[in-house]
Amino acid sequence: EKRKAANRFQRRRTLRLTVEEDERIAQQANTAGISVSEYMRRLFFGGRPIIARTDDQTIRELRRLGGLLKHHFDVVKRTGSAATLAELYAALREVRRAIEALSERR
Numbered sequence: 001e002k003r004k005a006a007n008r009f010q011r012r013r014t015l016r017l018t019v020e021e022d023e024r025i026a027q028q029a030n031t032a033g034i035s036v037s038e039y040m041r042r043l044f045f046g047g048r049p050i051i052a053r054t055d056d057q058t059i060r061e062l063r064r065l066g067g068l069l070k071h072h073f074d075v076v077k078r079t080g081s082a083a084t085l086a087e088l089y090a091a092l093r094e095v096r097r098a099i100e101a102l103s104e105r106r
Helices: 002-008 019-032 036-045 053-079 082-104
Strands: none
Touching (some): 019 036, 053 082
């Protein structure tokens, strides 16, 4: 894989940064789960969006929980408990809002 990268990236540029700037870029790249070089290429060239691994994991977990709530919603719907249905509907709405908010940050 390193050989592929060596053939793909044949030029190098130097960028002067303060210690704080370098630490910030390194932290942001680490949060996104990519190398500093890949992070900077994406910022500079506007490639694939930079998504924090934690956001991606959170969205997957929220979708899983939403699916479980939806299943439970269908079961409760058959029993006819209006109060429980209202609570489940509110919970599903909040899960959807959280997913949308995290997705917009991408």
